[in-house]
Amino acid sequence: MDELSHKRKVTIMIGIIAAMFFSAINQTIVSTAMPRIIAQLGGMDYYTWVITIYMLTSTIATVLVGKLSDIYGRKPFILIGIVFFMIGAFLSGFSKDIFQMITYRGIQGIGAGIIMSSAFTAVGDLFAPRERGKWTGVMMAVFGFSSVLGPTLGGWIVDHMNWEWVFWIFLPLGIVAFILILMLFPKVPRKESESIDYWGSLFLTLTIVPLLLGFSWAGTKYDWGSEQIIGLFAAAVVFLILFIFAELKAKSPVLPLSLFRNDIVTISNLAGFLMNAGMMGALIYLPFFVQGVEGISPTYSGYVTMPMSISMVVISAFTGKWITKSGKYKRYAMLGLPIMIIGMVMMAYMSTIWVAVLAMIVFGLGLGFGMPVFSLTVQNAVRADQLGVVTASNQLFRNLGGTIGIAVMGTIMATSLKNNLVSKMQSGGGVDLSKVDPEIQKQLAEFQNPQMLLDQPKLEHLQTTLPADVQPLFTKMIDMLRSALADSLTTVFLSGAALLVVAIVLVAFLREIPLRTSNRLPEDAQKEGKKPQGGVSEPVVNRG
Structure with missing residues (x-):
């Protein structure tokens, strides 16, 4: 995207940062509000699933979208991520019970994973490595700012408004980000030589799910040595081995x-x-x-x-x-x-x-x-x-x-x-x-x-x-x-x-290695008969 003007790149970055902030603030704003929300919806026993499902879906979406965005470009996935996140946020506000909340938070997690993966990669599309430093710093600052504003705002909303507004208040920001990226982010043609690695994607997902569930539940829901936890870790190992075999044979592996x-x-x-x-x-x-x-x-x-x-x-x-x-x-x-x-x-x-x-x-x-x-x-x-x-x-x-x-x-x-x-x-x-009196003993024993x-x-x-x-x-x-x-x-x-x-x-x-001032690696520039930029004189990636 070297042909884009600096002004247009900055405008696109405003849209990307808006999408990132929309995703990040919706994560932090929920942290202080969720106990109150669960108290009203009921189902405290399933409270951890509200967090676990978000973590699972966002992690899986992050890693799967990485390769797909290399094939189809970042634009469609940032837009899809925003849509998923907005749908999940909108529906979360209509939750009638804990199970609906878990489902809709899972949808939000898919959107969050797609947004985060595509946004950080889009910076690499727009700017050479030497310029990415300041934009990466800005994006990290967005996370920091959301972690300052979100918890305080979430607490204020549940104290002074209906809890539904925790999920709805920033929906207009998502719409603005969607429009900015739709209008300004250039469309990249699909790489016809690349194919989708279905088996690799399946086995990678089946590796991540039991692995994260095992570590999430170990020591809390189940003992580390329990059949459930050992079974989850064993399943993760089996699917990891299958994933490695699939990647060795895949034409365009999802995670090379x-x-x-x-x-x-x-x-x-x-x-x-x-x-x-x-x-x-x-x-x-x-x-x-x-x-x-x-x-x-x-x-x-x-x-x-x-x-x-x-x-x-x-x-x-x-x-x-x-x-x-x-x-x-x-x-x-x-x-x-x-x-x-x-x-x-x-x-x-x-x-x-x-x-x-x-x-x-x-x-x-x-x-x-x-x-x-x-x-x-x-x-x-x-x-x-x-x-x-x-x-x-x-x-x-x-x-x-x-x-x-x-x-x-x-x-x-x-x-x-x-x-x-x-x-x-x-x-x-x-x-x-x-x-001490037996009745008081019972009361005090609870607080041991x-x-x-x-x-x-x-x-x-x-x-x-x-x-x-x-x-x-x-x-x-x-x-x-x-x-x-x-x-x-x-x-x-x-x-x-x-x-x-x-x-x-x-x-x-x-x-x-010095940060390049071009998106091309030195060996790529040499093939085109151009002088390498950024002072790097050797290849820095093993192409396998």
Whole structure:
């Protein structure tokens, strides 16, 4: 798309960013509103499926659309993604029960996956790698801004309006994005030599579904060693083997295995996997400290994480500009990851809310430096006709990292908490309830589960109903639980920091090649008798 004017490219990017913001804000706005929505619809037992189905459909759509957009172009898929997302959002507002909500959120997930995959790839179509840096930074800033605005707006809507407007309020923005892309984004003719890899797509889907379900349910719905979880992981392995055989024989594989012979793609994807695993797996438990250990209400706990999003927004925008100006990117990943580790270690030893806020700011700075890098590195290392599939592979690894990180950190949290409680009981820190009235014993026994620390209204209600002579026992029990929870969170955050240390080691081996000022690889330019641009003198992709 080198023939497009810079002004038209910028206008197209406005439409792409609008589509991305439409998708991102609809994810974050739901986070604070969903508990209230589920309370009204009923079906709390199926609450996790509202989240799981979205994750499943968006991940599958992301990776499948990557190759299809290389064949048919990005425009039709961005438009299809917006339509799917709008239909899902519109129908979600009409949900009458939890099962309808799950179905419509699944449709939204399909749209979100298509939008995210196509949007990041479209940047690669419009701009040369050297210019992509600033736009990647802007797109990361969009995510940060939506994570600041969304939760607060979602809470405000369910408090002051009908909950349906959580899904409907940004529908006009989706219409604007659709029109902008329809009118301005050029249509690319289909590559007739390419065919659709049906078997590869089927086996890849059948690999992802049990894998994500296994990690989502392990340690929560089922034990790690249960028949259900082992069965899911076994199914994922079987379908993975079938997928590899299908890809080796496919004419146009949906996820070419040759990509992973490119060391830049492999290291970038693994680093992105570890970064998301450490980040998501640890940050998901920050509310346990804010609400459980410090006793801050859910309304105000959101303000503790807000500084992280703000610092990420600011730094990611600047990082993109600096990458574009210098043509270098590895230094920003090597700078961002250590800063993230410092923030994570601060979380491990935080003792007050203000330390938690400072840790969030530091962690956000590291994210701002590191997050824009890895989608840029993989796009810079492949031919233009592989942009879609390589971008999809990068997002697939990030999604898997977040899901697996949450599951593993959850197991670490549960195991550590159990051991800490036993240790404190054995050291005399437990509460002797043998002399307390049996009815009160039953009430207090319920609160020996540390998760009850998150139900502050129930805690306060129980405390006001207890006799005066039992109040000291209740206070001692709550203090013991908070201490055990705090120690367990230290283990979780240090585990997240350890994953980020491994990511740094990987990035140290990342081969940095100058960002090209053209979408053609050097060998392609040489075949056309033109001088390579961007200072690269060797092929950077293994074509298999």
